[in-house]
Amino acid sequence: MNLKALSYECRLNVLDMIKGAGTGHIGGDFSVMDILITLYFKQMNITPETADDPNRDLFVMSKGHSVEAYYSVLAAKGFLDIKEVIAKFSRFGSPYIGHPNNKLPGIEMNSGSLGHGLPVCVGMALACRMDGKSNRVYTVMGDGELAEGSVWEGVMAASQYKLDNLCAVVDRNRLQISGNTEDVMGQDDLQTRFEAFGWNVIQAEGNDIDALNEAFEEAKKCKGRPTVIIANTTKGFGGGELIENKAGWHHKVPTDEEYQIIKAELEKRREAVNE
Numbered sequence: 052m053n054l055k056a057l058s059y060e061c062r063l064n065v066l067d068m069i070k071g072a073g074t075g076h077i078g079g080d081f082s083v084m085d086i087l088i089t090l091y092f093k094q095m096n097i098t099p100e101t102a103d104d105p106n107r108d109l110f111v112m113s114k115g116h117s118v119e120a121y122y123s124v125l126a127a128k129g130f131l132d133i134k135e136v137i138a139k140f141s142r143f144g145s146p147y148i149g150h151p152n153n154k155l156p157g158i159e160m161n162s163g164s165l166g167h168g169l170p171v172c173v174g175m176a177l178a179c180r181m182d183g184k185s186n187r188v189y190t191v192m193g194d195g196e197l198a199e200g201s202v203w204e205g206v207m208a209a210s211q212y213k214l215d216n217l218c219a220v221v222d223r224n225r226l227q228i229s230g231n232t233e234d235v236m237g238q239d240d241l242q243t244r245f246e247a248f249g250w251n252v253i254q255a256e257g258n259d260i261d262a263l264n265e266a267f268e269e270a271k272k273c274k275g276r277p278t279v280i281i282a283n284t285t286k287g288f289g290g291g292e293l294i295e296n297k298a299g300w301h302h303k304v305p306t307d308e309e310y311q312i313i314k315a316e317l318e319k320r321r322e323a324v325n326e
């Protein structure tokens with residue numbers, strides 16, 4: 052399967068979800084897409100058929116506002132029906148609400164209130180190890196999310212318990228809801244900070260599936276410490292200069308004209324990687 056083309060296909064589905072519903076978080080959806088595709092299509096041992104297997108890998112989408120990207124990848128993997136998701140996303144009474152909920156197939160944990168994914172994953176990883184399992188636990192956090200104190204309690208605990216079956220990813224797009232992360236709550240020394248807490252730290256190009264895959268492979272080799280992959284991404288990646296790296300597109304809904312511009316850009320990039 053051409054995963055690069057799939058990443059643009061999934062972004063096109065996200066665009067349709069958001070345009071149809073009139074709500075959503077396009078910037079963080081587009082930045083996190085390659086991370087999700089790499090996890091679901093190259094790394095994690097998880098399929099709809101094995102969704103209840105006790106030895107499956109576990110994933111928590113801690114930056115739950117990027118639920119549209121999550122739905123699109125779950126659908127590509129066969130957990131959800133993409134046509135139904137696009138038709139019903141965020142509509143009154145719909146099961147496809149605006150943040151992840153674990154009543155839907157493939158979703159392990161409700162999220163959206165930032166700062167909770169990692170602490171829960173610490174518990175999951177500890178439980179898996181106590182049960183003698185060899186599976187892995189993954190979570191994706193936003194860089195703005197790292198301002199939540201609970202994240203750092205989880206960081207400390209993961210290190211205390213030497214959870215080498217745990218891998219966190221930071222979607223390091225340098226923007227959050229209200230502007231640059233560095234202006235809101237500086238994160239520039241992330242590498243040093245995680246290392247000081249006893250973590251293995253890997254930097255990766257966050258919109259490059261091959262580079263991300265290499266980083267996940269390296270993470271698996273690290274023993275006795277949890278790993279964080281700092282995925283250096285671009286918010287809005289793939290949508291072109293209209294939305295890329297623009298704080299205002301955190302949760303802006305495109306006008307009809309903007310929808311066409313973003314769609315054309317995604318289609319162009321999809322064709323380019325299809326050649």
Ligand SMILES: Cc1ncc(C[n+]2csc(CCOP(=O)(O)OP(=O)(O)O)c2C)c(N)n1
Pocket residue numbers: 076078079080082114116163164165166192193194195196197222224226227228229286301
């Ligand atoms: C506890 C909590 N506080 C505030 C919010 C509102 N909120 C939603 S998204 C967001 C910004 C998150 O920025 P970041 O983690 O960098 O996400 P990304 O850039 O990947 O979209 C905020 C503050 C929330 N969801 N949860």
Ligand SMILES: [Mg+2]
Pocket residue numbers: 193194195222223224225226227
């Ligand atoms: Mg961010």
